[in-house]
Amino acid sequence: MRQMEENLVVRQFLDRVCKQVRARAMHQEIREELLGHIEERTELLMLEGLPEEFAVQEVVKQMGDPGDIGKSLHLAHRPQMDWKLLVMLGLFLIIGLVGMLSVYYADERYSVSLVERKLFYFGIGVLFLIGFYFLDYRKLKKYSAPVFFCIVVLMVVSLVYGQLHDIRTAYINIGPIGVNIITFSLIPLLLALAGMKPVSQWGRWETVLNILYRGVLPVVLYSMSSSIIYTYIYVIGFLILTWRTSKNMKQFALISALPFVGLVIFLCTRTDHLLFRWREFMNPTANEMWYMGNNSDAIQAAGWLGQGFGQATPKIPYVLYDNVFPYLIYCFGWLFGVVVGVLILLFLVRLWNISAVHKDPYAKLIAVLLIVVFGFRLLWPLLMGLGILPRVTLDPPFFSYSGMNQILDMAAVGLLLSIYRRKNMIPSEVGDAAPMKVA
Incomplete structure (x- = not known):
């Protein structure tokens, strides 16, 4: 005193x-x-x-x-609600639901259960969003190491024993629900990394063990699942986290080298697949390149105002997942596509603002890592549908038909709202407090 x-x-x-x-x-x-x-x-x-x-x-x-x-x-210092982020999330979810209804009315192959399941997962996601909003995000930090370990174990189990409808996949069945552990694991793994011991505090042998455990092992597991894009996103997230928590450039380069080399080796083993995707990207009109070609034809036929709600999918593959954006543009037009693109950019800028205004380093890391995850998962499918980026298997959050991933994505937004809620309730470092006005 x-x-x-x-x-x-x-x-x-x-x-x-x-x-x-x-x-x-x-x-x-x-x-x-x-x-x-x-x-x-x-x-x-x-x-x-x-x-x-x-x-x-x-x-x-x-x-x-x-x-x-x-x-x-x-x-x-009272709690704050980020209404801008919440409004943008609401718009995303409405657009996704409208797109799902359009597919249902356009194609008799889909039953009403498509919409019902979407609404079911939406309702569960809202509950998770509310729960994480009121949860003090700082309490999650102490569980970071156990969460990382459990997710890694689940990834191993899914790769060894996973199956869906008697087909070997990375799915694990939880009752009647099949969960793709590889796609589900990305957000928990990166957020767990944010709460674990920072790079600047690692000792010599601790550095070696953590490079192998946190950096190399997940890259190997994602590589075994043949998921190029998820391997890439994890490495980018790991590199950003290492950069922001390392002592200096030398330490960053040392720690980042091995995971990056692992990614390069994995890509070298997929040369044929990558070359095929590149040829498809460069020549989408070729007969054997029907995937990108059909997307391009649908977007060109859309016009500024689109073909209207409930239009039959013009041979767009995976319209409920990877190619939901081309279908939405086909139905509602180029102008609608521009609006969606602007909304996505505003959403990512909003996440950046949350990371910039907060005083807590842990909160900043969470927000930055979620920018990486949501940035890739929103922008890549949009640009892929427009023919600007090569094809990958990556369904966008909030817009596509997804189950457990939709719940996880909304929980992540709830976590961001929790961070923003407490931005004026977290003490500054000693000596860094903002001046207070007194009479």
Whole structure:
């Protein structure tokens, strides 16, 4: 306790101020800041010849009513709702649902269960979003290492024993629901990395073990699943996390080298597949390149206003998943595609703003890693549908027909809302508190 705080008048003043502020985590910072003001003003009055006790009482009186000060500080540190992010998420979900209804009305092969399942997962996702919004995200940090280990174990199990409809895949059946562990694992793995011991605190042998465990092992598992894009996203996320938490460039280069080499080796083993995708990308009109060609034909036929709701899919493959954007553009037009593209960019910018305004390093890492994940999963399918990027297997969040992944994506947005909710409730580092205005 600082000497000035031992004064009964000062202590009572600070107690009355903090009593009005519900964000208890901010109480110590508020006390330190107000004490600084009181000490400075007291010293000035003492230089004018006032005794210390009288100077302290006069300064406390000049500070103003502690109840009013406390109420203004409470308003400054109360929970915040990121309405912009929530509105954009709502628009994404509405567009995805409208697209699903259009497919249902356009193609008799799809039953009403398509829409029902979409709504079911949507409802569960909303519950997870609300739950994570009210959850203090900082409590998740201590579970980061166990979560990372469990996800890695699940990936191994799915690669060895996974199957769906008697076909060997990376799915694990949870009752009647099949979960693709490879696609499901990306967000939990990267968020777990954000909460684990930072690179700057690793020892020599710890560095070797963590490079193999956190960097190389997931790359190997994603490679075994033949998922090029998920391997790539994980490596990018790992590199960004390493860059932001390493001591210097030398340490970053050392730690990043092996996972990056692993990615390169994996890509070298997929040369034929990559060359085929490249030829398809460069010559989408060839007969054998029907995938990209059909998307291109559908978008060209869309026009500015599209063909209308409920139009039959013009031979667009995987219209519920990877190619939901080409179908939406075909139905609702190029103008609609531009609006969706702008919304996606605004969504990613909003995530960046959350990372920029927050004082907590853990919160910043979460937001940055989710920018990487959502950025790839939203922009790549959109640009792929327009023929700007090569074809990969990657269904966009919020828009496509997805089950457990939709729940996970909405939980991730709930986590972002939780971070934003507490942006003014997290204490600054000692000495970094923002100046407080007092009467």
